[in-house]
Amino acid sequence: MPIERLNAPKKEPLKIEWQCFSRPFHQPQKQVLTTLLLILLLVSIILFFLRQFSLIAVLASVYFVYWALKTVQPQKIKYLIDGDGVWVEDKLHKWDSLKEFWFETQNDYYLFFIRSLQGLSHLIILTAPADKEITEKIKEHLRSKLNYNPPPISFVDKIVKFFNKHLEFNSSPETG
Secondary structure (H helix, E strand, C coil): CHHHHHHCCCCCCCCEEEEEECCCCCCCCHHHHHHHHHHHHHHHHHHHHCCCHHHHHHHHHHHHHHHHHHHCCCCEEEEEECCCEEEECCEEEEHHHEEEEEEEEECCEEEEEEEECCCCCCEEEEEEECCHHHHHHHHHHHHHHCEECCCCCCHHHHHHHHHHHHCCCCCCCCCC
8 A cells, every 4th residue: 555655647736727707807888889881981982982792891800809808798707827837718739849938917807828839839838817816826826837038029019009008998987
């Protein structure tokens, strides 16, 4: 019996576990959706007279996707970081198949991006609430196993940040 205990693989203790939405979610005000719909209708009327029906269909499709992503609440997912790797629901991403990570903040969430050496997307995104205690634990555990390597900020990233800052689509209810 003691020999079996000595030969048994030693598992590292559970490191950190949390639940969060599968993507950042912020319920928009109805005013924002209505304003965008009115702009779309105005542009569609102009395009109708120019006989640009396919462009009208594309704009309507883009608005529908935006509306769906903003109004349908995503599912909550269980995340776990342990000695074996990173678990997203029931899928394990082992440490030896992970390369590097970085994180960003978006609305009230931290997004942890992990580059993988396997799979089609090669990018695993962990969503965490903006709770300082949880995010610091996640950063600490990821840094102990992976390299921290944020990508350089591209021109497109700068443009997106500029428009997010100046076109306040995510206004809070207090300002609205």
